[in-house]
């Protein structure tokens with residue numbers, strides 16, 4: 155999703171740049187043998203400082219430039235980051251890299267000046283300046299060692315973030331194991347993991363479908379249990395964020411072979427939290443229900459407790475035709491949205 159740069163460890167940055175600096179200094183001393191040795195040695199030390207600071211600053215500036223600043227992230231990504239990591243640590247780590255850049259810039263200016271404006275015969279003074287530069291430079295880099303390591307962890311998290319498009323969006327929600335991922339896979343061909351146990355989906359997954367002119371974004375979410383918002387874990391919170399920030403329409407999938415009252419209660423809770431949400435409900439796994447009366451009872455109860463006004467659709471999430479029928483029903487709710495116009 156984000157194009158993030160390579161992040162070096164503090165030690166690898168020190169090792170790489172210092173050895174490059176010493177190679178360049180040596181090269182400079184060896185070129186133009188007609189020039190006096192002291193002059194070449196002076197140029198060598200200038201080159202060392204220049205080379206080390208150029209590489210270190212280049213790598214660290216690239217980290218700052220390519221990592222998105224937290225405050226500029228769209229709200230969905232900000233909150234998604236919040237459920238995965240502590241945003242203050244993120245800000246602090248980027249701030250620490252900037253601190254290191256500022257210090258090395260100052261240090262370079264001073265050390266380079268000391269060497270450049272030294273007299274040719276001040277070899278010891280130059281060598282001391284050069285050593286002091288390397289010592290302080292290494293010390294600045296070591297001080298942000300933990301921050302660089304943390305940015306590596308954050309990079310892994312950011313790289314996995316789903317790529318959200320500005321398209322009409324259907325968010326699939328429901329209890330764990332009800333067939334949400336199966337629905338996404340059957341409808342869009344998306345290779346999401348499906349398994350006969352709950353909590354299979356741990357993150358948000360996206361598929362697309364273009365039935366006619368418009369491309370829809372279909373979002374599969376981790377399963378939700380019926381519990382208050384404050385008790386939800388970070389995995390569940392991702393589903394809530396998709397509902398809050400991304401859903402134009404929500405599709406609730408019910409599993410008639412599970413505890414239906416708890417599933418009703420979940421829909422009621424979501425309705426309470428998102429009173430303006432456009433929600434459609436489908437009853438899945440109908441192939442497993444021999445007693446059709448049971449399905450009738452579910453329908454009646456949904457209408458009675460005012461979770462839906464019309465009879466919810468029935469489907470078998472492995473069966474494309476029934477899945478498409480449910481999608482078509484959800485599609486009707488998109489009419490009137492700005493994004494829906496074409």
Ligand SMILES: Nc1nc2c(ncn2[C@@H]2O[C@H](COP(=O)(O)OP(=O)(O)OP(=O)(O)O)[C@@H](O)[C@H]2O)c(=O)[nH]1
Nearest residue numbers: 330331332333334335336350353354355377470471
């Ligand atoms: N018989 C039958 N099994 C189904 C149907 N839909 C899904 N399943 C099965 O139900 C199990 C759970 O399906 P998933 O699609 O992984 O369910 P989920 O809602 O994404 O589950 P979580 O990711 O854990 O929330 C799998 O074994 C599916 O094969 C259906 O219509 N009929």
Ligand SMILES: [Mg+2]
Nearest residue numbers: 334335354355
């Ligand atoms: Mg799933």
